[in-house]
Amino acid sequence: MTAAIELTGITKRFPGVIANDNVNLTVEKGEIHAVCGENGAGKSTLMKILYGMQAPDEGTMKVNGELVNFSSPTDAIDRGIGMVHQHFMLADQLTVLENIILGAEPTVSGGRINFKEAEAHLSQVADEYGLTIDVNQMVESLEVGERQRVEIIKVLYRGAEILILDEPTAVLVPQEVEALFENMRELKASGATILFIDHKLDEVLEISDSMTVLRHGKTVATMKNDGVTAHELAELMVGSELPTPDTSESTVTDDVALELKDLTVLNEDGRQVVHDINLRIHRGEIVGIAGVEGNGQGELVDAIIGTADIASGTVSFHGRDITRESVRKRREAGLAYVPEDRHHEGLLLSSPLWENAALGHQTQSPYGSNWWLDRDGARAQTELIREQFDVRTPNIDVSAHALSGGNQQKLIIGRELTSDPEVLVAAHPTRGIDVGAQAAVWDDIRAARRNGLATLLISADLDELIGLSDTIVVMLRGEFVATLAPADVTPRDLGAYMTGAALQNGGAA
Amino acid sequence: MIAKLNDLPAWARWALYAAFGVLLLTIVQSISDTERLTQVATAREMLRFAVPIFLAGLGGLFSERAGVVNIGLEGMLILGMWFGAWGSITYGAWWGLAIGIFGGMLGGLLHAIATVTFQVDHIISGVAINILAPAITRYLSEEIWASPTTSPRTSAVGDWDVPFLAGGTVFGWESPDLLLTISQWEIWYLSDLAQLSRGLLRGTSWVAIIAIALVPFTVWLIWRTRFGLRLRICGEKPAAGEAQGINIIRYKYIAVIISGGLAGLGGAFISTELSGLFQGGNSAGRGFIGLAALIFGNWRPGGVLLGALLFGYVFGLDLRDLDGTASHAMLLVNAIAFAGVGLWAFTRRRKADTIIAAILGVGALFWWIVADTVPSWWSNTLPYVVVLLVLVFFAQRLRMPVSLGMPYRKGET
Ligand SMILES: Nc1ncnc2c1ncn2[C@@H]1O[C@H](COP(=O)(O)OP(=O)(O)OP(=O)(O)O)[C@@H](O)[C@H]1O
Numbered sequence: 001m002t003a004a005i006e007l008t009g010i011t012k013r014f015p016g017v018i019a020n021d022n023v024n025l026t027v028e029k030g031e032i033h034a035v036c037g038e039n040g041a042g043k044s045t046l047m048k049i050l051y052g053m054q055a056p057d058e059g060t061m062k063v064n065g066e067l068v069n070f071s072s073p074t075d076a077i078d079r080g081i082g083m084v085h086q087h088f089m090l091a092d093q094l095t096v097l098e099n100i101i102l103g104a105e106p107t108v109s110g111g112r113i114n115f116k117e118a119e120a121h122l123s124q125v126a127d128e129y130g131l132t133i134d135v136n137q138m139v140e141s142l143e144v145g146e147r148q149r150v151e152i153i154k155v156l157y158r159g160a161e162i163l164i165l166d167e168p169t170a171v172l173v174p175q176e177v178e179a180l181f182e183n184m185r186e187l188k189a190s191g192a193t194i195l196f197i198d199h200k201l202d203e204v205l206e207i208s209d210s211m212t213v214l215r216h217g218k219t220v221a222t223m224k225n226d227g228v229t230a231h232e233l234a235e236l237m238v239g240s241e242l243p244t245p246d247t248s249e250s251t252v253t254d255d256v257a258l259e260l261k262d263l264t265v266l267n268e269d270g271r272q273v274v275h276d277i278n279l280r281i282h283r284g285e286i287v288g289i290a291g292v293e294g295n296g297q298g299e300l301v302d303a304i305i306g307t308a309d310i311a312s313g314t315v316s317f318h319g320r321d322i323t324r325e326s327v328r329k330r331r332e333a334g335l336a337y338v339p340e341d342r343h344h345e346g347l348l349l350s351s352p353l354w355e356n357a358a359l360g361h362q363t364q365s366p367y368g369s370n371w372w373l374d375r376d377g378a379r380a381q382t383e384l385i386r387e388q389f390d391v392r393t394p395n396i397d398v399s400a401h402a403l404s405g406g407n408q409q410k411l412i413i414g415r416e417l418t419s420d421p422e423v424l425v426a427a428h429p430t431r432g433i434d435v436g437a438q439a440a441v442w443d444d445i446r447a448a449r450r451n452g453l454a455t456l457l458i459s460a461d462l463d464e465l466i467g468l469s470d471t472i473v474v475m476l477r478g479e480f481v482a483t484l485a486p487a488d489v490t491p492r493d494l495g496a497y498m499t500g501a502a503l504q505n506g507g508a509a
Numbered sequence: 510m511i512a513k514l515n516d517l518p519a520w521a522r523w524a525l526y527a528a529f530g531v532l533l534l535t536i537v538q539s540i541s542d543t544e545r546l547t548q549v550a551t552a553r554e555m556l557r558f559a560v561p562i563f564l565a566g567l568g569g570l571f572s573e574r575a576g577v578v579n580i581g582l583e584g585m586l587i588l589g590m591w592f593g594a595w596g597s598i599t600y601g602a603w604w605g606l607a608i609g610i611f612g613g614m615l616g617g618l619l620h621a622i623a624t625v626t627f628q629v630d631h632i633i634s635g636v637a638i639n640i641l642a643p644a645i646t647r648y649l650s651e652e653i654w655a656s657p658t659t660s661p662r663t664s665a666v667g668d669w670d671v672p673f674l675a676g677g678t679v680f681g682w683e684s685p686d687l688l689l690t691i692s693q694w695e696i697w698y699l700s701d702l703a704q705l706s707r708g709l710l711r712g713t714s715w716v717a718i719i720a721i722a723l724v725p726f727t728v729w730l731i732w733r734t735r736f737g738l739r740l741r742i743c744g745e746k747p748a749a750g751e752a753q754g755i756n757i758i759r760y761k762y763i764a765v766i767i768s769g770g771l772a773g774l775g776g777a778f779i780s781t782e783l784s785g786l787f788q789g790g791n792s793a794g795r796g797f798i799g800l801a802a803l804i805f806g807n808w809r810p811g812g813v814l815l816g817a818l819l820f821g822y823v824f825g826l827d828l829r830d831l832d833g834t835a836s837h838a839m840l841l842v843n844a845i846a847f848a849g850v851g852l853w854a855f856t857r858r859r860k861a862d863t864i865i866a867a868i869l870g871v872g873a874l875f876w877w878i879v880a881d882t883v884p885s886w887w888s889n890t891l892p893y894v895v896v897l898l899v900l901v902f903f904a905q906r907l908r909m910p911v912s913l914g915m916p917y918r919k920g921e922t
């Protein structure tokens with residue numbers, strides 16, 4: 001039988017790096033094939049080459065046994081290939097429906113889009129996948145998890161035969177991952193071939209039939225998924241042990257660093273999306289927020305950062321009321337922020353790394369003073385971040401889009417943690433970071449916590465939430481409905497609380 | 510009440526707004542010493558000014574929806590003026606329009622080559638076209654008409670009177686002129702409404718009719734068709750379009766060329782319909798004002814038309830207002846508008862906006878009280894002032910294309 005995909009000797013060079021170095025990859029028809037590797041190993045680059053977005057410098061590609069030469073994604077799409085990109089490819093000001101049908105619009109005479117037919121087809125696909133969102137709303141009103149699901153629906157809608165999924169699960173909660181896997185199995189059963197990238201090794205082992213490991217742009221192993229353990233896989237990827245997050249001794253103090261009192265935030269329609277929230281985070285404490293997306297977490301974060309209009313209530317820092325203060329003032333007071341979507345709020349993609357490192361701290365030393373940027377200081381600090389947080393890049397003058405996704409994330413984490421923050425608001429902090437670096441980030445957060453950092457943590461990774469937090473609060477419909485001790489909960493319990501199921505059974509703490 | 514307004518079909522809502530606007534003008538007029546605010550001639554001049562502004566603005570809409578800033582509209586308008594005049598003289602009126610469109614398209618093509626293919630900064634390319642166009646047309650005029658500034662007379666495509674409402678003829682039979690009759694009754698407000706309507710419906714240039722028809726057509730094209738969706742993705746997130754197999758470069762080219770064509774039609778209208786000849790400088794910055802109308806209209810066709818009519822009204826009023834009394838009365842309209850904006854801001858608890866609106870409103874009122882006339886630079890500046898104010902008060906509600914003005918390179922995400 002001919003393989004669905006056969007890549008031989010693929011090489012791709014970027015200025016200063018060889019992203020793919022003589023890579024070979026063979027994927028059989030009807031299998032789920034995982035591509036693993038640390039951040040910057042060259043996974044996304046390889047997938048983009050296969051999808052026609054980038055041209056390889058050397059090497060040949062065969063799809064279903066035929067030699068192909070893609071010059072644009074159009075060619076790949078014609079061959080039945082579909083791709084979910086690592087970073088969202090969604091237009092904020094178009095509706096969900098428009099984003100999904102783009103490029104495969106059903107039309108009637110005159111080029112008019114047949115929205116009825118599109119909606120009917122979409123709801124059929126969405127039902128199978130279990131997607132429940134209003135397809136006529138603008139994408140800008142969606143949160144990251146919903147955006148991710150829209151991205152997935154986008155390829156399912158097209159009915160591709162070969163699917164490339166580049167980190168589709170990074171921001172999904174376990175139930176959603178399960179739904180995706182169920183769907184992938186069905187697709188496989190109907191003959192589709194799936195290429196799958198993920199940093200969570202247990203997920204890789206659960207879903208894939210075989211896997212290929214990349215390291216520094218080279219193929220280091222290809223194997224069947226029979227009897228391979230997560231430890232072995234991790235060792236192949238990064239050459240180290242698989243870390244598990246566990247809480248060290250408590251460092252919580254009595255000093256309240258961040259306090260929210262009766263905080264209420266309205267959305268555009270005047271609905272209360274955050275309702276009378278009270279929360280205290282002490283120095284040295286990490287408070288995790290568990291909740292299904294869209295229950296007000298985003299607005300809560302915005303209110304603390306200073307980008308949302310607060311309808312009533314107060315936000316205070318060490319007892320000082322900052323409810324009406326600007327984002328800059330808050331930043332200068334020691335607020336650090338890791339946004340949920342690094343491309344949306346975290347980086348200036350076409351600016352060099354050192355400018356990105358200064359972003360948000362540009363008025364503070366060592367990046368600058370009130371008026372002037374301190375180039376040398378900023379560059380030195382960026383070098384420091386690069387070293388400490390292992391940001392893989394040829395130099396700090398490349399623009400941010402030249403970094404791999406995980407390395408972009410590490411840059412953001414480094415930027416925020418090296419600014420000596422008092423309070424950290426972190427949404428999905430380790431999104432897209434490989435297992436080795438993830439352990440390092442967790443250690444960094446714990447070290448900062450020992451030194452008195454107060455952290456508000458939001459994460460779809462429930463193990464991370466349980467492993468790092470001192471306290472977990474469950475957020476549902478804009479309110480805190482339960483407070484849990486991480487030692488006493490399992491991810492499964494947490495899942496039940498998040499949907500409100502545990503509360504109805506009288507389980508509220 | 511607002512909720513009920515939103516339930517009405519679009520045309521009914523707009524008609525209601527228009528009726529309300531005329532009511533405002535009538536009230537102001539009854540306490541001022543002018544009658545020009547609601548005269549037939551004012552409405553006619555408004556439309557004549559508005560058409561090229563609107564066409565340029567609509568051109569801008571096509572280009573900017575595809576992500577390309579088009580500050581070169583003025584230059585494309587000038588190309589349209591020259592080519593329109595030349596075509597009209599050489600082949601007749603309708604050909605003049607077609608050739609004017611073609612001239613504008615050449616400008617658009619140039620802009621597309623510079624910005625899309627060679628990644629030149631959009632503003633720089635636009636400014637270059639604005640400098641180039643007058644020079645080229647001057648040279649061509651010299652070569653062909655042996656005069657650098659003016660052409661011979663052109664012919665126009667003519668106009669149309671709407672039957673029954675404005676006394677147009679139907680198969681040679683002269684229908685009644687209903688609006689004229691109502692105007693002559695001299696009933697407060699009703700007759701004013703009739704006069705203004707009659708100005709729009711009598712002696713209406715075919716180009717104006719085409720321009721108005723372009724509003725629903727553009728809405729349909731941009732929001733209902735495959736072409737429109739693909740064009741919009743170029744301005745919103747081209748990488749997403751590319752990833753879905755769309756040839757972004759091609760759509761950008763098409764959009765910018767259409768943009769030039771529309772500006773060219775506006776230019777041809779100026780030379781063949783308004784002035785009856787090509788004359789350098791007759792574009793009078795209407796390309797730029799079209800861009801202002803585009804922002805005012807929030808990158809939507811209906812909004813662009815509204816902006817063009819509003820600006821056209823101010824210019825049209827000023828044209829015959831030799832003693833400055835009508836523009837003076839407009840100050841009171843401005844004051845009332847500011848009061849409205851202030852009230853709106855107040856109900857939304859936007860303190861700073863309320864205060865700014867109040868200060869400006871009181872300022873306009875004060876000016877209205879102490880002065881008897883207004884200098885003519887005031888009406889020329891007004892469109893830009895209005896746009897600045899829109900940006901001050903409504904910036905949050907403006908929805909410009911997200912990737913507007915950003916360079917796009919294939920395969921770079
Ligand atoms: N457009 C580009 N310009 C320059 N260098 C690039 C570009 N894209 C990728 N690279 C480099 O190529 C290497 C591989 O990147 P790639 O995105 O393929 O990594 P990855 O395996 O997907 O990592 P991650 O897990 O972090 O997503 C990195 O060193 C990156 O810096």
Ligand SMILES: [Mg+2]
Pocket residue numbers: 043044045086166404405406
């Ligand atoms: Mg990647």
